Amino acid sequence: MSRPVQVVVLGAGSWGTTVAGLAAHNTPTLLWSRSSAAAEEINTERRNSRYLGDRELPAGLRATDDIIEAARAADVLVVGVPSHAIRSTLSEISNEVRAWVPVLSLAKGLEPGTRQRPTEVIAECLPGHPVGLLAGPNIAREIADGMAAAAVVATQDDRVASALQPLFASSVFRVYRNTDVLGCELGGVLKNIVAIASGMADGLGVGDNTRAMVLARGLAEMTRLGEAMGADPRTFAGLTGVGDLIATCMSPASRNRRVGEALARGLTVEQAVAELGQVAEGVKTAPTVMELARDFDVEMPIAAEVEAVVAGRRTPADAYRGLRKVAPGDEHDMA
Numbered sequence: 001m002s003r004p005v006q007v008v009v010l011g012a013g014s015w016g017t018t019v020a021g022l023a024a025h026n027t028p029t030l031l032w033s034r035s036s037a038a039a040e041e042i043n044t045e046r047r048n049s050r051y052l053g054d055r056e057l058p059a060g061l062r063a064t065d066d067i068i069e070a071a072r073a074a075d076v077l078v079v080g081v082p083s084h085a086i087r088s089t090l091s092e093i094s095n096e097v098r099a100w101v102p103v104l105s106l107a108k109g110l111e112p113g114t115r116q117r118p119t120e121v122i123a124e125c126l127p128g129h130p131v132g133l134l135a136g137p138n139i140a141r142e143i144a145d146g147m148a149a150a151a152v153v154a155t156q157d158d159r160v161a162s163a164l165q166p167l168f169a170s171s172v173f174r175v176y177r178n179t180d181v182l183g184c185e186l187g188g189v190l191k192n193i194v195a196i197a198s199g200m201a202d203g204l205g206v207g208d209n210t211r212a213m214v215l216a217r218g219l220a221e222m223t224r225l226g227e228a229m230g231a232d233p234r235t236f237a238g239l240t241g242v243g244d245l246i247a248t249c250m251s252p253a254s255r256n257r258r259v260g261e262a263l264a265r266g267l268t269v270e271q272a273v274a275e276l277g278q279v280a281e282g283v284k285t286a287p288t289v290m291e292l293a294r295d296f297d298v299e300m301p302i303a304a305e306v307e308a309v310v311a312g313r314r315t316p317a318d319a320y321r322g323l324r325k326v327a328p329g330d331e332h333d334m335a
């Protein structure tokens, strides 16, 4: 009889812990935390109080602070650290992960400097492994509370995604497949920047029509850049595109939206991030996205205003005044 698949999740933040909890209902799961206190708390009290409060974690979930032990155990490796930490984390274990072990990214940002997507960084650090991602409208705390949601496993080889789907799925967590890795990954990355704009809008007290404009035109920007980079535009109409955009722009729990709101209250970006105490990928990713927009010659007026606010060159109120000056053209082609 074959033994069950061992899932290993690297990164015991809000989402890494939640995904490890999903997997632990289906198969043995080990969660790596860089904090030995957090690993101890998960093993003894079944909680990760810093990130998930009092929520009880499944009994089958085990945690470790030993990344080498975790890497060696993996039949499936899930990378749940923020984008800027993927390379340094994987460099510690590049010789420890067995050949052919599939690697799934949870991250929704771009690596500063290289502009690489998380799956590209993973492919460089762990060459030869099948690489994909899990993404969608997935606010960690709602999923940890058992509220229904859906996500997408994206891998170039559909057979790999088919094998991974059941490891994370439950009666309230639907897992779809998609072979458009680029489109799914860019959806998760780009929606964070629109969510900062949406949070700024809320903080400035704009109406629902303005919010809808930001979402709809933000989606147009995401799709335009994605298509220019080679993604399937249909992907942006799905869970990892408009689905994740709606969840992140509307949810009071979204960290990117909350950063936007804090900026509209007059906080600096450093103060807004410190107040959050968790990662908001859109802050670091906004300048990189604008570099890509320039390289691919794509107009992204909303992302441009967010980047200017995050860099401290513009106030949120000025950014919204700036957006009002954008000359509207053909809805399908233009800003």
Ligand SMILES: NC(=O)c1ccc[n+]([C@@H]2O[C@H](COP(=O)([O-])OP(=O)(O)OC[C@H]3O[C@@H](n4cnc5c(N)ncnc54)[C@H](O)[C@@H]3O)[C@@H](O)[C@H]2O)c1
Pocket: 011, 012, 013, 014, 015, 016, 017, 033, 034, 051, 080, 081, 082, 083, 084, 085, 088, 089, 106, 107, 108, 109, 138, 139, 140, 141, 277, 278, 279, 281
């Ligand atoms: N929280 C969500 O709802 C959610 C949902 C989907 C995707 N994501 C994405 O998942 C990724 C992780 O987000 P999160 O919400 O778990 O973040 P978090 O801020 O809750 O936790 C981050 C985790 O990464 C660890 N970490 C931070 N810097 C590190 C470093 N330099 N080296 C090693 N470990 C480091 C922290 O200790 C912590 O365990 C992000 O890219 C985020 O966009 C989050």
Ligand SMILES: O=P(O)(O)OC[C@H](O)CO
Pocket: 108, 136, 137, 138, 139, 140, 192, 195, 244, 247, 248, 253, 254, 255, 256, 257, 279, 280, 281
């Ligand atoms: O809290 P945020 O803004 O990082 O968003 C979390 C997830 O990406 C929502 O799908």
